[in-house]
Amino acid sequence: MTEQPNTCNSSDKKVSFTADYHPYLKTFYGLPFTQRISDLTGSRAKWEEMVSACQKEEGMSDEEANGILQMATIMEARYKLSGQAIRQTIEKLGIKRGLELAAGFSQRGLEFTRDYPGLVYVESDISDGFKQKPELIRRVADEEGVAMPRGLSFVMLDAQKRGDYKSVLNEFFPNGQAMWIYAEGLFAYWDEEKKANLLGIARDIFTSRPGSKLITPDLSMHNEGRIAMFEHINGYEKLVNFIVKRTKRDYDSLAFPNEQATTAFLDRQRWKYIGLTLGELGVSLNSPDALKIPLAVRTPFVADINRHMKAWVLTPDYT
Numbered sequence: 286m287t288e289q290p291n292t293c294n295s296s297d298k299k300v301s302f303t304a305d306y307h308p309y310l311k312t313f314y315g316l317p318f319t320q321r322i323s324d325l326t327g328s329r330a331k332w333e334e335m336v337s338a339c340q341k342e343e344g345m346s347d348e349e350a351n352g353i354l355q356m357a358t359i360m361e362a363r364y365k366l367s368g369q370a371i372r373q374t375i376e377k378l379g380i381k382r383g384l385e386l387a388a389g390f391s392q393r394g395l396e397f398t399r400d401y402p403g404l405v406y407v408e409s410d411i412s413d414g415f416k417q418k419p420e421l422i423r424r425v426a427d428e429e430g431v432a433m434p435r436g437l438s439f440v441m442l443d444a445q446k447r448g449d450y451k452s453v454l455n456e457f458f459p460n461g462q463a464m465w466i467y468a469e470g471l472f473a474y475w476d477e478e479k480k481a482n483l484l485g486i487a488r489d490i491f492t493s494r495p496g497s498k499l500i501t502p503d504l505s506m507h508n509e510g511r512i513a514m515f516e517h518i519n520g521y522e523k524l525v526n527f528i529v530k531r532t533k534r535d536y537d538s539l540a541f542p543n544e545q546a547t548t549a550f551l552d553r554q555r556w557k558y559i560g561l562t563l564g565e566l567g568v569s570l571n572s573p574d575a576l577k578i579p580l581a582v583r584t585p586f587v588a589d590i591n592r593h594m595k596a597w598v599l600t601p602d603y604t
């Protein structure tokens with residue numbers, strides 16, 4: 286049995302199931318710090334343990350077990366795309382304070398506070414594993430010869446609970462100063478009610494911090510109500526079945542909206558958005574060195590990611 290990465294309440298465990306594998310899936314394309322984080326968290330072993338359990342329990346073939354690593358391409362696209370959106374927010378809008386929700390083992394806080402001195406970057410999560418994140422990042426910074434950035438902080442925060450934001454806002458995000466809130470790999474698991482709750486919380490926070498933005502790649506991951514991009518991956522369905530059984534999640538309850546539905550949802554919630562696609566941002570995933578694993582369907586697959594994946598920079602509409 287693959288160990289659950291945290292001891293949160295049962296519905297949150299389901300969201301957290303994949304967090305342990307993200308570091309390994311991000312090691313294929315030369316992003317800073319990822320290899321070290323993956324090594325220190327034992328991410329590769331956890332991934333391989335899960336895939337081998339999936340082979341036993343779901344009849345996943347060896348070929349599928351190798352092919353499933355193509356999920357890394359999507360992780361790459363998502364990481365780069367949303368990174369560009371945050372960079373634009375920092376550089377073009379001059380917003381230099383950010384709160385990352387559900388940060389897990391992501392290296393972005395370290396990467397961004399290294400790249401932008403003076404940046405205030407607060408990472409948050411609810412999982413027990415996250416309590417070790419400050420120590421993990423300190424070790425990574427140390428081993429990579431990077432000074433531990435002063436602007437980087439870590440807090441425990443349940444993104445659905447208004448009360449959890451209070452002390453974090455008081456400490457790091459003064460009234461009157463614009464901020465961004467960022468999440469990756471979180472909203473796609475949430476139904477409309479949870480998404481609407483988060484938008485309500487963000488709107489209230491942003492009211493006293495005009496110009497603030499919510500940034501996420503999560504809302505448009507899926508096309509026509511199906512898991513469009515991941516479906517290109519041979520064996521992904523078996524992995525999903527496996528995860529669903531492990532998490533006892535009713536997968537049908539994941540009502541991923543298509544792009545029109547996402548837009549309509551945001552309109553209903555009165556949020557304005559700018560959707561940035563990979564193409565618009567000039568992010569190319571076609572470099573042969575970008576991902577050093579064999580990718581039989583790489584070209585059409587990457588083209589599809591380019592077509593569908595967006596990073597959303599969202600602003601509440603106060604009018």
Ligand SMILES: C[S@@+](CC[C@H](N)C(=O)[O-])C[C@H]1O[C@@H](n2cnc3c(N)ncnc32)[C@H](O)[C@@H]1O
Nearest residue numbers: 300301304307387388389411412443444469470
């Ligand atoms: C799929 S992982 C993504 C981690 C990270 N953002 C990344 O891309 O590598 C989901 C994360 O969401 C966290 N999480 C789940 N529910 C949450 C909630 N209500 N509030 C804050 N974090 C939550 C989990 O603990 C886990 O770290």
